[in-house]
Amino acid sequence: MPRPKxxxxxxxxxxxxxxxxxxxxxxxFRGATxxxxxxxxxxxxxxxxxxxASKEAIHQTLLTQxxxxxxxxxxxxxxxxxxVVEIMAYVRRKLELSRDYPRESRLFANEIxxxxxxxxxxIEGDLKRLVDEKAGVLRLWMDEGRIARLDPVxxxxxxxxxxxxxxxxxxxxxxxxxxxxxxxxxxGVFLETLYRRLLAP
Amino acid sequence: MPRPKxxxxxxxxxxxxxxxxxxxxxxxFRGATxxxxxxxxxxxxxxxxxxxASKEAIHQTLLTQxxxxxxxxxxxxxxxxxxVVEIMAYVRRKLELSRDYPRESRLFANEIxxxxxxxxxxIEGDLKRLVDEKAGVLRLWMDEGRIARLDPVxxxxxxxxxxxxxxxxxxxxxxxxxxxxxxxxxxGVFLETLYRRLLAP
DNA sequence: GTCTATACTCTGATAGAC
DNA sequence: GTCTATCAGAGTATAGAC
Numbered sequence: 001m002p003r004p005k006x007x008x009x010x011x012x013x014x015x016x017x018x019x020x021x022x023x024x025x026x027x028x029f030r031g032a033t034x035x036x037x038x039x040x041x042x043x044x045x046x047x048x049x050x051x052x053a054s055k056e057a058i059h060q061t062l063l064t065q066x067x068x069x070x071x072x073x074x075x076x077x078x079x080x081x082x083x084v085v086e087i088m089a090y091v092r093r094k095l096e097l098s099r100d101y102p103r104e105s106r107l108f109a110n111e112i113x114x115x116x117x118x119x120x121x122x123i124e125g126d127l128k129r130l131v132d133e134k135a136g137v138l139r140l141w142m143d144e145g146r147i148a149r150l151d152p153v154x155x156x157x158x159x160x161x162x163x164x165x166x167x168x169x170x171x172x173x174x175x176x177x178x179x180x181x182x183x184x185x186x187x188g189v190f191l192e193t194l195y196r197r198l199l200a201p
Numbered sequence: 202m203p204r205p206k207x208x209x210x211x212x213x214x215x216x217x218x219x220x221x222x223x224x225x226x227x228x229x230f231r232g233a234t235x236x237x238x239x240x241x242x243x244x245x246x247x248x249x250x251x252x253x254a255s256k257e258a259i260h261q262t263l264l265t266q267x268x269x270x271x272x273x274x275x276x277x278x279x280x281x282x283x284x285v286v287e288i289m290a291y292v293r294r295k296l297e298l299s300r301d302y303p304r305e306s307r308l309f310a311n312e313i314x315x316x317x318x319x320x321x322x323x324i325e326g327d328l329k330r331l332v333d334e335k336a337g338v339l340r341l342w343m344d345e346g347r348i349a350r351l352d353p354v355x356x357x358x359x360x361x362x363x364x365x366x367x368x369x370x371x372x373x374x375x376x377x378x379x380x381x382x383x384x385x386x387x388x389g390v391f392l393e394t395l396y397r398r399l400l401a402p
Numbered sequence: 403g404t405c406t407a408t409a410c411t412c413t414g415a416t417a418g419a420c
Numbered sequence: 421g422t423c424t425a426t427c428a429g430a431g432t433a434t435a436g437a438c
Contacts, residue, residue, distance in 0.1 A: 008403085027315060030232035033431065047404055049433065106314055109369075113310055114228060116372045123376045131377050148398075153378060154391040161366035162359055168310075169362075171317045175324045176332050177354060190355040197349075197398050209421085235414060248422055250415065 013051050016041045017065075020058045025103040028110045029059055029118075060118060063111065066104050067122050073097065074156075077134055083141040084199055091159055091191050098167035099184040105167035131156055147199040162191060214252050217242045218266075221259045226304040229311045230260055230319075261319060264312065267305050268323050274298065275357075278335055284342040285400055292360055292392050299368035300385040306368035332357055348400040363392060 019040030023032040034055055038045045052058045073093035077086050098105050111119050131153060138152035166173055166187050173183050220241030224233040235256055239246045253259045274294035278287050299306050312320050332354060339353035367374055367388050374384050 012403095028229045028232060028311075031229060031315065034433090035431075044405060045432085046406085046434080050403070055432070109310075109314055110229075112370050112373050113307055113314070114232070116376075120372075120376075123373055127373075128377050128379070150394060151387055151391050154387055157366060157374065157377075157388075158363055158391070158395065161362045161370075165358060165362035169313050171321075172313050172324055172328075173358065175317075175321075176329050176358075178329070186352055186355055187358075190352050190359070193351060194359065194395075194399055197401075198395055200398075213421095234412080236412090245423060246414085247416080247424085251421065256414065 009051070012041075012043070016043065016048055016051055016058065017062060021062055021103050021107065024059055024062060025106040025110065028114070062107060063119055063122075066108060067119070067126065069101075069104070070097070070108065071127065071130055074130060074134055077137065079137045079140070083138075083146045084196070087138075087147070087199060088192065088195060091163065091195055092188070094159055094163040095166070095184065095188060095191065098163050102167035102170060105164050109164065109168045145201055148201055150198070162194075163187075210252070213242075213244070213248075217244065217249055217252055217259065218263060222263055222304050222308065225260060225263060226307040226311065229315070263308060264320055264323075267309060268320070268327065270302070270305070271298070271309065272328065272331055275331060275335055278338065280338045280341070284347045285397070288339075288348070288400060289393065289396060292364065292396055293389070295360055295364040296367070296385065296389060296392065299364050303368035303371060306365050310365065310369045346402055349402050351399070363395075364388075 016037065020032075020037045022040055023036045026032075027036075032055075034045050034048055037058070038048050041048065048058075052061070073090055076093070077090050111117075112123075116123055135152040135156065138147075138155060141147050142149045142152070166183055170183075177183060217238065221233075221238045223241055224237045227233075228237075233256075235246050235249055238259070239249050242249065249259075253262070274291055277294070278291050312318075313324075317324055336353040336357065339348075339356060342348050343350045343353070367384055371384075378384060
């Protein structure tokens, strides 16, 4: 079913994708089973395959939806704004994504970690184009002396790494911090300090 | 076979682990198959299971060996040394680990990402203890005013995130940078700058 | 649209000859 | 120690009744 039309179909599709996100993000593509997804969605396995042609198709749908959401905060970085304000806002939004959508972050991480077999073109296309564009903006700000001179692409990498770490390695973060911590609140403070110092001209 | 004894057994065990590292790091535990490992090792599947009791046992052996290597650079951080020198050396060694042992990094990342079902205790035990100890060292240095005051555990997290990113998200890094780049050389320069600015009192 | 039953493939593990 | 043959279970997908 390429395009769900009725309200019931719409609702069931969403239920399936929601359950699939749970399972794929926790176990990776091959580790996930249709049984688990069917259980989570409260549907039978064949019924799943009435809505989506295959396990592959469910996964693909999730990934496609994901990339757009994932790139939004970077798209929002405005060349006309104040450099430090814009970059700090990007860091904050990216950290909020990790906090509010950790499953999506892990789904993405699983895919990249295993060589991005189902996202290659999106990464080499849309993602690269956007990074190139925003790296240009950062370079301009550096040329104008408004932020410190750094490799702009690696600056973007650093934001990805530092924010996604809290979602992707959540288990480790929790285990090392122990009880009585709010990882994301602490990370927010830490990253604020880090980037203010790093960017100061 | 818990303990290989002859030279042939020793050699075969190592060949199997080497092939297994390739496969597990690229596909995760469930995505990996004994057939792939057997192929890579140039042995038959039953022969694999003559050396290791199960697929699980091979994986477990790799993980156990890994953690020790992984923590060595942090162990080396010397409370008696110069703070900035010690921390920069840790960052450099950790980045070298990512560069020279990316498969190990991805094996670890796969495991944590999926909730560390086979490493929970190691993380809550050895790893947490070591981090607590070294966080104490960092805190002392901050108290003495020798480096800037920051959350010491999140400082360690940041080093993990920034260095492992280049191994774990290698595909993305390569795709975004495009041809003609040496990611690890550039990362080395970037991280040197980042931590010097961050740590300056 | 949804279910039960089932076909078929893949995979981890074992038996047993050599 | 190593192999061929094979089992048992899990997993994706389909057939067909309702």
